[in-house]
Amino acid sequence: MLVRGFRYKMKPDADQEVLFRQFAGVCRLVYNLALEQRRDWYRQYERETGARLNYTAQCRELTALRSAYDWIGAVSQTCQQQALRDLDRAFGHFFAGRARYPSTRKKGVNDAFRFQGREVATERLNGKWSAVRLPKIGWVKFRDTRPMRGTVKNATVVLDALGWHISFTCEIAHNAPINICPSVGADRGVVNTLVLSTGERLSVPPSLEAIERRHRAAQRVLARRKRGSTRHRRQLQRCARLAARRARIRRDWQHKAALHIAQRFGAVVVEDLKIRNMTASARGTIEEPGRGVRQKAGLNRSILNQGWFGFETLLAYKLEERGGILVTVDPAYTSQTCSACGTVDRQSRESQAVFACTECGFRAHADHNAAINILRRNTASMRMEDGHQLSDEVRTGSGLLPAENPRGSLRGRC
Numbered sequence: 001m002l003v004r005g006f007r008y009k010m011k012p013d014a015d016q017e018v019l020f021r022q023f024a025g026v027c028r029l030v031y032n033l034a035l036e037q038r039r040d041w042y043r044q045y046e047r048e049t050g051a052r053l054n055y056t057a058q059c060r061e062l063t064a065l066r067s068a069y070d071w072i073g074a075v076s077q078t079c080q081q082q083a084l085r086d087l088d089r090a091f092g093h094f095f096a097g098r099a100r101y102p103s104t105r106k107k108g109v110n111d112a113f114r115f116q117g118r119e120v121a122t123e124r125l126n127g128k129w130s131a132v133r134l135p136k137i138g139w140v141k142f143r144d145t146r147p148m149r150g151t152v153k154n155a156t157v158v159l160d161a162l163g164w165h166i167s168f169t170c171e172i173a174h175n176a177p178i179n180i181c182p183s184v185g186a187d188r189g190v191v192n193t194l195v196l197s198t199g200e201r202l203s204v205p206p207s208l209e210a211i212e213r214r215h216r217a218a219q220r221v222l223a224r225r226k227r228g229s230t231r232h233r234r235q236l237q238r239c240a241r242l243a244a245r246r247a248r249i250r251r252d253w254q255h256k257a258a259l260h261i262a263q264r265f266g267a268v269v270v271e272d273l274k275i276r277n278m279t280a281s282a283r284g285t286i287e288e289p290g291r292g293v294r295q296k297a298g299l300n301r302s303i304l305n306q307g308w309f310g311f312e313t314l315l316a317y318k319l320e321e322r323g324g325i326l327v328t329v330d331p332a333y334t335s336q337t338c339s340a341c342g343t344v345d346r347q348s349r350e351s352q353a354v355f356a357c358t359e360c361g362f363r364a365h366a367d368h369n370a371a372i373n374i375l376r377r378n379t380a381s382m383r384m385e386d387g388h389q390l391s392d393e394v395r396t397g398s399g400l401l402p403a404e405n406p407r408g409s410l411r412g413r414c
């Protein structure tokens, strides 16, 4: 069984938007009240009622609250129960040591509410538009950009800087096929965003760099605005919109790149980030050539560093769906090791982009060399066991392919 999310941009009319804001506001209030109750009244509640203050107890409290205030009762009860469930889960994570103490939800940051799957229905209107029926709100149009699969478990309506969106969580029945595709190593590049052991290089689209520049410029303007003024508020919205678009472009690229890899390879070997943090210092000390390269390298790194965990997650589920596997290995010295003769020498890093072995003279793209080493970390043990051989292409490391990016448009990616 697979669980997948499908997110669409909504187009509520004026009345529906008022309802959306009301729903989001009331659900936020319920969440915050429940949080306060757990924080401040916990002991008192237990003393007076003899019962633990948990999800069930708070649901009972919710019923009383709904009958006391009409405007709270006007909002769907499931949405409010889902808010309580969220809080219960947040406390669960906190007590298990996985997360920090739950914080209050804020207007403008946490504007969302969730329905259960059986409460909502969708209908296709035409090639571009569909509509979803939400309890106590009615039919709301959304831009149908990709086909949905499986059965809807729940539907969340959320507001971000780019408007209202709906995201469906679906369960899909699935049996993974047997995967016989070859293995590949992948390294987070410096000049290119992602480099595979086949020599293939994947780069983030130029539009991401453009939007990054615009976002930085907008933030500089924001710093000059007087706090609390109308112009400050508008500029803040502008920054938030740019940040949201940047996140969307990055996510889109990650989906496409991960799909591009998952479709062709059975096992993908990547560096284990937790170990990487300890060994990363050597990389930063190497002198870098031009200024433009340095800036772009910094950008590439920041983009992938920020999104690396997300990228790994996407890649892992896309591989799993196809019967493949994502393997993490210790990345120590992968960037300083020669993939031709195995010599480890920091001097071999001629520059950020070029690897030139001080022992055997082997030259390659630095990230390509690292990607081959990463792949070997996994396949070395396999070769001993069943005579598994690396392909010629990987062994020589020569003949780099020209930069190749995933297809531009992939409708219904996943």
Ligand SMILES: [Zn+2]
Pocket (backbone or CB within 6 Å): 338, 339, 340, 341, 342, 343, 357, 358, 359, 360, 361, 362
């Ligand atoms: Zn060498």
